[in-house]
Amino acid sequence: MDERRRIALLYGGKSGEHEVSLQSATSILRNIDLDRNSVVLIGIEKSGMWRLQSDDWIERVRTSDVTVTIDSDRPRVFAIPAAGLHVDDGTHIPVDAVFPVLHGTFGEDGTVQGYLECGDLAYVGAGVAGSSIGFDKALSKSLWMQAGLPCVPFVSYEVPPNGPTGNWLTEIEEQTRLAFGPTAIFVKPARGGSSVGVTRAESSAELADAVRHAARFDSKLVIEPEIKAREVECSVTGNSSPQAWAIGEIVPRHGFYDYRAKYIDEDGAALIVPAQLDHEVSITIRETAVRAYRAVDCHGLARVDLFLDDGAGEIMLNEINTIPGFTRISMFPVLCRELGLSYPELIDAVIDLAIEQKARIDSLEYEYPAEGSE
Ligand SMILES: Nc1ncnc2c1ncn2[C@@H]1O[C@H](COP(=O)(O)OP(=O)(O)O)[C@@H](O)[C@H]1O
Ligand SMILES: [Mg+2]
Structure with a gap:
């Protein structure tokens, strides 16, 4: 009998960091101790669809320098509340733990964690609260400040539903200058990664551009003085x-x-x-x-x-x-x-x-x- 732990490696994801995840997953697959663990591969397409991948990847990745990808003609996988992972023909995929090696949205932000939690599955990494707070630069900094920890000062804004326009932009600039003075400013999506949407701004025109740019990636922004x-x-x-x-x-x-x-x-x-x-x-x-x-x-x-x-x-x-x-x-x-x-x-x-x-x-x-x- 196979006494090894069975690990579902969950990779890809509906995220701007999808490709980074493929690299991380490949490296884990190449280096995981197969005397202790067996691996089942579940790729998440950019659309968010979960697909069971062929075990052949394990041998291929471990014997060549190929990077794992996601074959989209493979069977769909989902978690059933209280009953773990299943293939869409109803077959149960028994696992001891899931390793979500997913960076960014829908993977690092608590959403997948909540889904796995409902499926009664053990999973690597922070839980729902830790993931979603950690992923939100405004929430994490607020909690650090409350804990008396030193952190970069910031202001945070919800972008209006009609987008970052005239009056609202002027107000943001006034408040940013009031908070931080005439220094260079960093503007970022509150929930992002890989520096996507992050811009350094000096003049008011640059600040407005930086806000508009960050607002393409998130409806909530974080603005900080340059450190x-x-x-x-x-x-x-x-x-x-x-x-x-x-x-x-x-x-x-x-x-x-x-x-x-x-x-x-x-x-x-x-x-x-x-x-x-x-x-x-x-x-x-x-x-x-x-x-x-x-x-x-x-x-x-x-x-x-x-x-x-x-x-x-x-x-x-x-x-x-x-x-x-x-x-x-x-x-x-x-x-x-x-x-x-x-x-x-x-x-x-x-x-x-x-x-x-x-x-x-x-x-x-x-x-x-x-x-x-x-
Ligand atoms: N307040 C700041 N002052 C100076 N540099 C910053 C500041 N905020 C971010 N940066 C620069 O931008 C990079 C990306 O910002 P970061 O907040 O780490 O976002 P991400 O989650 O995208 O990595 C940082 O690694 C740093 O080089
Ligand atoms: Mg960073």
Whole structure:
């Protein structure tokens, strides 16, 4: 009998980061310990449709440098409330845990997490609340401020239903200047990733353009003053007692760490691991990362991104990513490996955490005892 854990790798997704997910999934498939785990592949098309993929991918990905894709003529898959994953002919797909390696919308934002939760499935990463708060730059920063954690100041606006137009834009500019003065400004979609829709603006014309641009990607915006500081990132894993791993630094070569620097221009940014930091500073960053993780109710794993102003000796939280880029050479796994946790061990560790978290949820009571029965 196959005693291995059966893991559903859920990848692709209805997200601008669909292709990034294919890379992460390929890397997991190539490196997961197949003595401990067996894998079933479920690809989510850009339309949002779930499809069971052929097991042949496992051999192909592990013996060549091919990237996994999604075959759309395969059977559909869905989760049935309280009954797990099924193929559309009714066949049950028994799994011990789902690994949603989905970046961005409909994957990292709590929607898929809620769906899996209804299906009574264990899954890797943050739950519904942690995912949706972590994905929303305004909500996460609000909770960090409430927890007394240092973070980038911001204002947030809901874009009117008729779009970002005349009076509303003028008002936004006035309020932004009132809040932050005549400094350069960053405008971003509140819920996005991969720097999509993020623009730096100086003049009022640039600010209006930046707001209009961000509003194409989300109905809620976050506006911040430019922080002139080093960009550092810290991996955190765990459920009730999270642990911070090493700290890395991003050094963008031109301007800021935009989409181009992340995925197109190979020399767009240098990733330095470990970041060169004073011992005291690195302790503060790691402690802050763990507190930030807890404050937004994270479980499993997350990468916490911060700014570090060496001169002022100040750190500020920027954002948290609950399903960070997860290829073998992505920052998250590299920071874990730096402190001794290899990539295959990390994959096993986050699956263990998923199963632990599910057992915790299952141990809770969901009914009041009938009167007089206790
Ligand atoms: N307030 C800011 N000051 C300076 N640079 C910023 C600021 N906000 C974002 N950036 C730059 O833009 C990049 C992308 O912004 P970020 O908030 O991390 O969004 P995303 O979720 O798309 O990664 C950051 O990595 C950083 O280089
Ligand atoms: Mg970022």
